[in-house]
Amino acid sequence: MNRLRNRLIVVFGVATLLPLCLTLWTALHLLELSRELSTSPMTQLDEVSKSLETTGQKLYQQARESLRRDASEGHITPKHMTPQEAQGFWDSGASEQFELSGEGGSVLDYYVHGKGEVLKYSRPLGLPMGGLTRQYAAARRAVEDSSARDLRKGFGATLVLVLAALWLAALAVLVYLANRISQPVQRLTKGLGQVAAGNLSARVPGGGSDEIGEAVNAFNHMAGQLEQARERLIHLTRLATWQAVARKMAHELKNSLTPIRLTTEEIASLRGSADAIFLEQAAQIVAEEVNTLERRVRAFSEFASEPPVMPAEIDVNALVEERVCLLKAAHPDVAYELRLTPQLPKAMADPDLIKGVLTNLLENAAEAVQPGGVVMARTAADGQNLRVEIHDSGPGLSEQAKSSLFEPAISFKKGGMGLGLSIAWSIIVGHHGRIWAENNDPDGGATFHVSLPAMRQPA
Numbered sequence: 001m002n003r004l005r006n007r008l009i010v011v012f013g014v015a016t017l018l019p020l021c022l023t024l025w026t027a028l029h030l031l032e033l034s035r036e037l038s039t040s041p042m043t044q045l046d047e048v049s050k051s052l053e054t055t056g057q058k059l060y061q062q063a064r065e066s067l068r069r070d071a072s073e074g075h076i077t078p079k080h081m082t083p084q085e086a087q088g089f090w091d092s093g094a095s096e097q098f099e100l101s102g103e104g105g106s107v108l109d110y111y112v113h114g115k116g117e118v119l120k121y122s123r124p125l126g127l128p129m130g131g132l133t134r135q136y137a138a139a140r141r142a143v144e145d146s147s148a149r150d151l152r153k154g155f156g157a158t159l160v161l162v163l164a165a166l167w168l169a170a171l172a173v174l175v176y177l178a179n180r181i182s183q184p185v186q187r188l189t190k191g192l193g194q195v196a197a198g199n200l201s202a203r204v205p206g207g208g209s210d211e212i213g214e215a216v217n218a219f220n221h222m223a224g225q226l227e228q229a230r231e232r233l234i235h236l237t238r239l240a241t242w243q244a245v246a247r248k249m250a251h252e253l254k255n256s257l258t259p260i261r262l263t264t265e266e267i268a269s270l271r272g273s274a275d276a277i278f279l280e281q282a283a284q285i286v287a288e289e290v291n292t293l294e295r296r297v298r299a300f301s302e303f304a305s306e307p308p309v310m311p312a313e314i315d316v317n318a319l320v321e322e323r324v325c326l327l328k329a330a331h332p333d334v335a336y337e338l339r340l341t342p343q344l345p346k347a348m349a350d351p352d353l354i355k356g357v358l359t360n361l362l363e364n365a366a367e368a369v370q371p372g373g374v375v376m377a378r379t380a381a382d383g384q385n386l387r388v389e390i391h392d393s394g395p396g397l398s399e400q401a402k403s404s405l406f407e408p409a410i411s412f413k414k415g416g417m418g419l420g421l422s423i424a425w426s427i428i429v430g431h432h433g434r435i436w437a438e439n440n441d442p443d444g445g446a447t448f449h450v451s452l453p454a455m456r457q458p459a
Contacts, residue, residue, distance in 0.1 A: 012174045020167055027159050056133070063125055064098050067110045071121040078112075078119035086111060086118040100125075105133070184212045191219055200227040232429060238407060239426060309430055313455065314351045316386050317344050320377050323358040333371040339378040345454040347386050349431050354452075357424040357435075361390045361448050364420070368394030368446065381454065385433070388450040396439040397446045405437055428452070 070076045083090040089097050089111045097111040102124070110121040187204045194202035200223055204216045317340045324336050365375045369392050376391040397405070406425040428435040433452040440447055 009171070009175060009178060012171065016167065016170070020163060024160065024163055059125075063108050063123070064110075067098075067108055067121060067123050068096075070123075071110055071112070071119075076121050076123065078114075078121050080114070081118040081120055083116075083118065086120070090118060181212070184216060188212075188216055188219060191223070195223055195226070200230055228434075235406065235425065235429075239422065242422075309350045309353065311348050311350055311431075313346050314349055314354060315344075315346055316354075316388060316452070317341070317379055319351065319354060319358060320379060320388060323355065323362055324377055327359070327362050327366060331366040334366045334369055335372070335374045337374060337376040339376065341379050341381060344379055344381060344386060347452045348455050349452060350427075353427045353431075357427055357450065358388070358390075360420045360424050361450070365390050365392035365394070365446075365448070368392050370394070382451065384454055385451045386454045388452075390448045390450075391440060391445060392447075393443075393445045396444055397437060402437065402439075406435070 067076070071078065095113060099109045099111070101107045101109050101122075105125075107122055107124050110123075112119050112121075184204075191202050191204040202223060203220050320340065321338060324338060328334075328336055362375065362377070369375060373393045374391075375393075376389075378389040378391065380387050380389070406421050425435055428450060431452055433450065435448070435450050437446055437448045439445070
């Protein structure tokens with residue numbers, strides 16, 4: 001479960017919902033106030049229009065009653081009109097009729113039936129009743145349209161939808177970013193758990209330039225250092241065990257060498273006797289066995305003792321070239337190649353010990369190839385380190401050989417004692433370097449790599 005991502009989402013929700021609700025409430029409240037401010041003139045217009053309607057109706061009724069009364073009392077002289085001139089009134093069959101005429105309906109006309117004619121009485125009203133009627137109708141339509149529209153409901157719903165859409169979009173972006181942030185942290189946590197469980201080969205992919213990427217790169221570097229340290233510790237532990245065995249064996253063999261040598265000398269002194277030929281053969285056999293024992297003792301002694309390191313400034317190119325020239329005569333059926341990097345930085349190391357390592361590796365490569373095979377020595381600069389590579393065209397290394405190549409007393413060549421590569425490993429590690437081997441796929445053969453720290457060049 002991605003708890004970091006969920007926490008980020010919860011924090012975002014808590015941090016944004018409260019301001020979002022306050023913003024929505026404030027917007028709706030302001031919208032309500034604006035609606036009230038906008039409807040207040042309409043309310044006043046409604047009241048004024050209704051009052052104007054009542055007043056106009058009363059004025060019109062009073063004008064009609066006054067005109068009818070004055071006409072009946074003869075205070076107004078009528079206009080005599082033929083039925084054709086007042087055909088509309090005449091055909092309607094009504095006894096009387098009032099109409100507005102003049103500009104804007106400012107004159108009130110009163111029509112009545114006479115003897116075969118129509119009498120028309122007219123009186124000016126003093127105000128345009130037709131225009132007043134049109135204004136009243138327009139005011140009523142405006143009031144009705146305002147009542148039909150609910151601005152608050154429409155604007156409120158729109159505002160809620162817009163804010164919800166923006167918040168959901170921001171939440172989607174946050175979920176994406178939370179995944180981007182939490183996934184490297186999850187991988188780093190998983191890698192730490194694997195390292196804590198003992199898997200020092202665990203690495204975390206996806207290192208970047210930000211803080212999390214730097215943490216991932218630091219973890220990978222730490223895991224690599226721990227893995228190298230564990231390998232060195234395991235190998236040194238094995239070396240210590242075999243060193244103790246070598247010391248014990250050397251002591252026992254030395255105890256046996258002294259009487260054998262004395263007996264050999266005594267047998268050699270009896271050459272003048274009758275069995276001189278037999279004694280001479282026996283002396284020769286014993287002497288050969290003594291030489292074999294001495295060789296084994298010397299090898300175990302060298303392996304058991306820590307060689308003294310006397311560092312000096314060395315030219316790696318020169319050492320490699322010297323070792324190759326020395327071994328060419330011993331292996332005339334092997335072709336040697338040199339690929340030296342010019343102006344290679346120098347190293348601070350014990351020249352005698354490094355010579356021994358190079359001799360051992362070149363000798364092993366020459367013994368691994370068939371007659372006519374190729375051994376190639378190459379140097380290169382690798383960052384702050386110098387690298388020497390010894391390539392051979394032999395059969396390569398088996399999986400069993402690669403897994404136990406630098407362990408003592410294990411040899412995969414005839415007559416080998418299994419100590420050369422272990423001693424070489426100890427020497428290179430003592431110089432704060434590395435030595436490892438790999439197969440040359442797909443060309444075949446094997447390559448031994450030696451990495452040594454380069455000297456820092458003066459600024």
